[in-house]
Amino acid sequence: MAVCPRFLLILFVALSRASAEPTEDRAALLDFISKTLHSNRIQWDPAASACDWTGVTCDPKRSSVVALRLPAAGLLGSVPNGTLARLSSLRVLSLHSNRLSGPLPSDLSSLSSLRHLYLQDNRFSGGFPPWIPALTHLTRLDLSENVFDGEVPFAVNNLTRLTGLFLQRNRFSGELPSIAIQKLVSFNVSDNQLNGPIPESLARFPASSFAGNLALCGGPLPPCTNPIFPSPTPAPSSGAPKSSSKLSMAAIIGISVAAGAVVLVLLLAVILWCAIRRKRGKRVERPKPAASLPSGEGETGGTVTSWSSKDTGSGIGERANKRLTFVEGTGYSFDLEDLLRASAEVLGKGSMGTSYKAVLEEGTIVVVKRLKDVAASRKEFEAHAQVLGRLPEHENVLPLRAYYYSKDEKLVIYDYLPAGSLYALLRGSRGTGRTLLDWGGRLKVAMAAARGLSHIHNSARMPHGNVKASNILLRDDPSSAAVSDFGLTPFFGSSGHPPPRFVGYRAPEFIETRRPTFKSDVFSFGVLLLELLTGRSPNQTSFGADEGADLPRWVQSVVREEWTAEVFDGELVRSHPGVEDDMVQVLQVALACVSTMPDSRPDMAEVVRMIEEILSRSEFADGLRHSSEDSSKGSPPSK
Known part of the structure; x- marks a missing residue:
């Protein structure tokens, strides 16, 4: 008999949980998942409470579903009608990074409590969903990286609580409406097909918010150069004699003959100049350019360049200073002259200088980093470089192999790793x-x-x-x-x-x-x-x-x-x-x-x-x- 109270307590808790189960929302979720292709990551147990399912969040009383988060869950196909729209208390809907497609069902307009809608990185299509402006509680809306098209409607202004609006990487076209939502702090319509001037209400956002729309102008982008009203073409003066607006036939013939003579003289001069240049080219052999470090710092890698010593100024060309200092135990056997004769490929440009891939004549490959704006004196530079060179070797540290200091050039040299950077x-x-x-x-x-x-x-x-x-x-x-x-x-x-x-x-x-x-x-x-x-x-x-x-x-x-x-x-x-x-x-x-x-x-x-x-x-x-x-x-x- 002593176990009866405990049994009754357990039964009471079970009945309480059962009574708190969001029955209608549970049925809507099962309907949604049964009609949508998905991966085996979503395994909702019909015997368990819907509030304990993956991606489902209920209110504290477990009486209704307030959030559905299924990002990257392998969902495929269109969102079926009459399913998610039945989640009447839903506040967060996150279906991003799936393979959902087609237009969004219009019955989602019934989700009047929705605050966050994340549908980015799918394949949704059609125009801007016309029912979205009716969701006046929305604070964040992300439709980016889909194939939505058509115009962005002015009715977006109905979303007065919106703090973030993301429409980038779609196919929206036409002019941007004047969106004047005071709480909007994050906005992006980049990589669409929008055109025309950016409204003054949106000009406060950075240029990156509008990049990739070739016909957009104004605001943070370059100003609109084409005038809306073209300047009228001035009409000829009515006071001039009628005969002055026309040339006589003799004048026309004379002008034509003179123009023809000028063209002929110019053509003969060009032919003569080319003949003289060709003869000089046969008599004079062009010397091969010397090779040395390039002075130009390319913004991107992959540029092979000849290393002309005249590019580097006086410092690296000074005979007295043409000496690399190698770290002890490096094992390299080349000198500065070998480095100057190597071909160079720009690997990248950073805040401290430009890095080059140098291929020496005997096949050795190293990375030469050409430092810029160095403030250290020769003594300070060499002392610190020696400290760097004495660091005990470690598999996960790329060691300094050599360095060079002159008035106009400061170089540090490392091993080359062909796999590139992270x-x-x-x-x-x-x-x-x-x-x-x-x-x-x-x-x-x-x-x-x-x-x-x-x-x-x-x-x-x-x-x-x-x-x-x-x-x-x-x-x-x-x-x-x-x-x-x-x-x-x-x-x-x-x-x-x-x-x-x-x-x-x-x-x-x-x-x-x-x-x-x-x-x-x-x-x-x-x-x-x-x-x-x-x-x-x-x-x-x-x-x-x-x-x-x-x-x-x-x-x-x-x-x-x-x-x-x-x-x-x-x-x-x-x-x-x-x-x-x-x-x-x-x-x-x-x-x-x-x-x-x-x-x-x-x-x-x-x-x-x-x-x-x-x-x-x-x-x-x-x-x-x-x-x-x-x-x-x-x-x-x-x-």
């Missing part, structure tokens, strides 16, 4: 037919970069100073990726360092002081982790978020609203089901690294340990379940 791989893996860097590869690169930075901090006792994706160089095995260009900031002095070009990686305190520290390196590494997680470059000008245009703040704002899945790279999630757990753990490490307060950030040795723990539990990290003793020992001194 930046090139991440940016080149989208829509270009290149292989996507999978999650296992990204974990390995993150681990390699963390170990390399930890080694620099602990062994060299100096900060890197310029951590970014283009300074993470890859090898065939991603776990052997190497950190490059470390410790170069002292060459530029405390006040002479050039303005940071890669602002997206800079810690807040670095932007103010221009002095790199161990903690500012940790911040930059955190941004690098966010880049691996989101697939977004930290230097793009707009993230479509309410809180500014940098990657850490965008991620923090999304996570703060409990939309964690929204930040992850949709292409990556679609290609590798099941990675979300790993990604959430790495995201926590990244957020700790990008803390605004430097003292709140972990040391790199601690970051290495945290990532190793994630790797030890990950099914995507085969071959990386080992620790790096030299990279995780100790911690760097405060700096």
Whole structure:
């Protein structure tokens, strides 16, 4: 008899839960999923409560569904009528990064409580859904990366609570309406087919919000040059004699003969000049140009250039200074003359200088970084270069091999890694037919970069100073990726360092002081982790978020609203089901690294340990379940 009260309590709780089950919403969800093709990632158990299903969020009383989040869930085809529209209390609908297509069902207009609508990165088509302006509670609307067409309606102004509107990468055409929503802080219509002047109400947004619309003008874009009303063509004066407006036949013949004579004389002169030039070309042999470092700094890689010594000024041509200084144990046997005769290919241009791939005559390939705006004296330059050269070798650090200093040229030389940089791989893996860097590869690169930075901090006792994706160089095995260009900031002095070009990686305190520290390196590494997680470059000008245009703040704002899945790279999630757990753990490490307060950030040795723990539990990290003793020992001194 003693068990009866307990049994009654359990029965009461069960009945309470059953009575609180959102029966109508449950039926609508089952109807939706049964009529929509989807991957096996969505496995809603009919015997369980709908509030416990993947992607479903209920209100605190579990009486209605308030959010449906199914991003990158493998949904295919059109959204069936009469299904989602029955979720009368729905506030968040997120179906982005799927393969949904066709026009949106008009019955979604019944979702009067909807506040967030995320449909980006699908194949929805048709005009701008006419029922959307009726959803007056909407605060964020994302229809980007679909195939919507037609005009953007003026009725968008009905969405007076809207803070973010994203319509980029569609086929919208016509002129932009004057959208004057006071709360709108994020707006993007780039890469469409819009035309005409940008309304004054939208001119406050950056040029990137309108890029890719070739016929748009005004506002942040170049001004509209074609006048709306063309200037009238002046009419001939009526007071002139009628005979003065016409030439006599004799005058016309005379002008024609004179013009013909002038043309004939010019033609004979050109023929004579060409004949003289051809004869001179046969008598004179053109000397082969000498080879040396190019002075022009190309913006993009892949440019092969001849190295003419006249381009480099007096410094590198001085006989007394033509000497490279090699780091002990380098193993290279070329000298400066060999380097000057090599062919050069521009690899990239950064805030500290331009990097070249140099192919020497005997086949040796090195990277020559030509530093600009160096403030250090010869003595200071050579002393610091020797410090860099004495750093104990580590698999995940690209060592300095040689250096050169003259009045007009300052060079540092490294090994060449043909696999390229992490930046090139991440940016080149989208829509270009290149292989996507999978999650296992990204974990390995993150681990390699963390170990390399930890080694620099602990062994060299100096900060890197310029951590970014283009300074993470890859090898065939991603776990052997190497950190490059470390410790170069002292060459530029405390006040002479050039303005940071890669602002997206800079810690807040670095932007103010221009002095790199161990903690500012940790911040930059955190941004690098966010880049691996989101697939977004930290230097793009707009993230479509309410809180500014940098990657850490965008991620923090999304996570703060409990939309964690929204930040992850949709292409990556679609290609590798099941990675979300790993990604959430790495995201926590990244957020700790990008803390605004430097003292709140972990040391790199601690970051290495945290990532190793994630790797030890990950099914995507085969071959990386080992620790790096030299990279995780100790911690760097405060700096």
